[in-house]
Amino acid sequence: MDDSGIKKQNWDVKETELFLEILKELDMKKCLDGRKVRNNKLFKVAHRRMTVAGYHRSVDQLKFRWKLLKSAYYKCKREPNSPAPTKIQGWWRYEKTMIAIMESRHPLVGAGVNSDRNDEVTEDSDGEASMLHWPQPCPDNSTQNLGLIVGVMPCRIKMDPEMDAQLKIGFIGAGNMAFGIAKGILSGNVLPVNVKVSAPSSRNLGRFQELGIAVTHSNIEVVCGSDVVFVAVKPHLVPLVLNEVSLHVTDRHIIVSVAAGVTLATLEELLPENSVAIRLMPNLPCLVQEGALLFARGSHAKQEDGALLRSLLHRCGLVEEGPEAWIDIHTGLTLAEGAVKMGMPSALAHSIASQTVLGAGRVLRESGKHPAQLRSEVCTPGGTTIHGLHTLEQGGVRAATMSAVESATERARELGRKSAAGSRK
Numbered sequence: 001m002d003d004s005g006i007k008k009q010n011w012d013v014k015e016t017e018l019f020l021e022i023l024k025e026l027d028m029k030k031c032l033d034g035r036k037v038r039n040n041k042l043f044k045v046a047h048r049r050m051t052v053a054g055y056h057r058s059v060d061q062l063k064f065r066w067k068l069l070k071s072a073y074y075k076c077k078r079e080p081n082s083p084a085p086t087k088i089q090g091w092w093r094y095e096k097t098m099i100a101i102m103e104s105r106h107p108l109v110g111a112g113v114n115s116d117r118n119d120e121v122t123e124d125s126d127g128e129a130s131m132l133h134w135p136q137p138c139p140d141n142s143t144q145n146l147g148l149i150v151g152v153m154p155c156r157i158k159m160d161p162e163m164d165a166q167l168k169i170g171f172i173g174a175g176n177m178a179f180g181i182a183k184g185i186l187s188g189n190v191l192p193v194n195v196k197v198s199a200p201s202s203r204n205l206g207r208f209q210e211l212g213i214a215v216t217h218s219n220i221e222v223v224c225g226s227d228v229v230f231v232a233v234k235p236h237l238v239p240l241v242l243n244e245v246s247l248h249v250t251d252r253h254i255i256v257s258v259a260a261g262v263t264l265a266t267l268e269e270l271l272p273e274n275s276v277a278i279r280l281m282p283n284l285p286c287l288v289q290e291g292a293l294l295f296a297r298g299s300h301a302k303q304e305d306g307a308l309l310r311s312l313l314h315r316c317g318l319v320e321e322g323p324e325a326w327i328d329i330h331t332g333l334t335l336a337e338g339a340v341k342m343g344m345p346s347a348l349a350h351s352i353a354s355q356t357v358l359g360a361g362r363v364l365r366e367s368g369k370h371p372a373q374l375r376s377e378v379c380t381p382g383g384t385t386i387h388g389l390h391t392l393e394q395g396g397v398r399a400a401t402m403s404a405v406e407s408a409t410e411r412a413r414e415l416g417r418k419s420a421a422g423s424r425k
C-alpha cells in the first residue's frame with residue numbers, strides 16, 4: 001500500500017486534541033485491546049465524529065496519527081527524566097490525555113500491561129517494541145502504574161479504593177489550601193466521616209462542616225485521630241504547630257506539609273526521630289480536580305508512603321513526585337521556560353505549566369469569582385506568589401497584554417477595511 005499520503009499529515013493542536021478526546025470517550029479500555037476488528041470499528045467511529053466536527057481524515061490517517069502518539073507516549077514512559085524528542089510536535093500538550101487513555105486501558109496490571117505490550121508490537125513499527133526495561137507486571141493485581149511522566153522512577157503503586165476509604169485524614173489549618181485538598185480527596189473514595197480539620201477560630205470551619213467533615217480547635221485531636229496529617233498553616237506557623245503536636249506523632253503517621261519554603265530537613269527536625277514526612281506543593285485548582293501537585297519524600301518516607309499519598313490525592317489533579325529541589329520551583333509561578341531555567345526537566349515543567357493554566361481557568365469559570373479575589377486566595381502575604389507577581393508587574397505584563405489585544409484588534413479592523421475596499425473595486 002502506498003501510505004505516503006497517510007504519513008504526510010499536518011495536524012494542528014485542536015484537531016489532535018479533539019481526536020484524543022474522542023478516543024478517550026470511546027472507552028479505550030474495552031476497544032483498544034489489540035484486536036484488529038475492534039480497533040477498526042473504533043477508528044471508524046472516530047472518523048465519523050471528526051468529519052462531523054469538520055476534520056476530514058481517513059481511517060488510515062487516524063490510525064497512523066494514533067500510532068505516532070502512542071510511540072511518543074512510550075518514549076516518554078521509557079525516559080521519564082530526559083525524554084527523547086518525539087515525532088509529535090508539541091507533544092507535551094497531549095501527554096496528559098494520552099496517559100489517561102493508556103492508563104485506563106489496563107487498570108489491572110497483571111493482564112493489562114501484557115495486552116498493552118502486545119499492542120505496541122502489533123501496531124508500532126518504529127522500534128517501540130524494544131522496550132526491554134519496561135517494568136514487569138506486578139503479580140498483585142490491585143496495583144496500577146502511575147508516576148509516568150516525571151516520577152523519579154516509574155513506580156507501581158497501590159490504588160486500593162478500600163484503603164483510601166479507611167484512611168483517617170487530618171488537616172491542621174482550615175484555610176484555602178486545606179479546603180481545596182479536602183474537596184479534591186472527597187471526590188474520590190475518602191469519606192467525610194474519616195476527615196477532621198482543626199483551626200484556632202471557627203471562622204473558616206463552616207465550609208468544611210458543609211462537606212460533612214468534623215471540625216475541632218485542637219490540633220492534637222487531629223493528629224491522634226489521623227493516619228495522614230496535612231499541615232496547612234502559613235509557613236511561619238509550622239514550627240509552632242509541629243512543636244505542639246510532635247509528642248503525638250507516631251510511626252502510624254504520614255505528615256504532609258504544604259507550607260511553601262519549609263524544607264524536609266526543617267520538618268524532620270521538628271518531628272520525632274524517624275517520622276515520615278512529605279513535602280507537597282499543591283495549588284488551588286484541587287478544588288475542581290484540576291490541581292498540579294508535586295511532592296518530595298523525606299528521608300524516612302518510603303516509596304509506598306509516596307504511593308499512598310498519590311492514591312489519596314489522585315482526584316485532586318495531576319500528581320507527580322520529584323526531588324525536593326523541584327518543589328520550590330513549582331512554588332514559583334510555574335511557567336514552563338522559567339521552571340526549566342530553574343532546573344526542572346522540560347517534560348515536567350510543560351506538564352505542570354499546562355495543568356496550572358487549565359486549573360486556573362476552570363476555577364475562574366466555575367467559581368464565578370473575580371480574578372483579583374482568586375489572586376488574593378493564592379497569595380500568602382510575603383509569600384512566593386506575590387513576589388512572582390511583582391516581577392511580572394515590573395516587566396509590564398498587564399500593559400503588554402492590553403497592548404497585544406489592542407494591536408490585534410487594530411490589525412483585524414485594518415484587514416477588514418482593506419477587504420472592503422477590495423470588494424468595491
Ligand SMILES: NC(=O)C1=CN([C@@H]2O[C@H](COP(=O)(O)OP(=O)(O)OC[C@H]3O[C@@H](n4cnc5c(N)ncnc54)[C@H](O)[C@@H]3O)[C@@H](O)[C@H]2O)C=CC1
Pocket residue numbers: 172173174175176177178198199200201204219232233234235237240241258259260281282283284377378379380383
Ligand atoms: N493558597 C494557595 O494557593 C497555596 C498555599 N500553600 C500553602 O498552604 C499553607 C496555607 O495557606 P492558605 O490555605 O492559603 O492560608 P489560609 O490563611 O487560608 O489558611 C491558614 C489556616 O491556618 C489556620 N491556623 C492559624 N494558626 C493555626 C494554628 N496554630 N493551628 C491550626 N491552624 C491554624 C488559620 O485559621 C487558617 O484556617 C501555606 O503554608 C501556604 O504556603 C501552598 C500552595 C498553594
Ligand SMILES: O=C(O)[C@@H]1CCC=N1
Pocket residue numbers: 260331378379380382383384385386
Ligand atoms: O504565595 C504563596 O506563598 C503560596 C504558596 C504557593 C501559592 N501560594
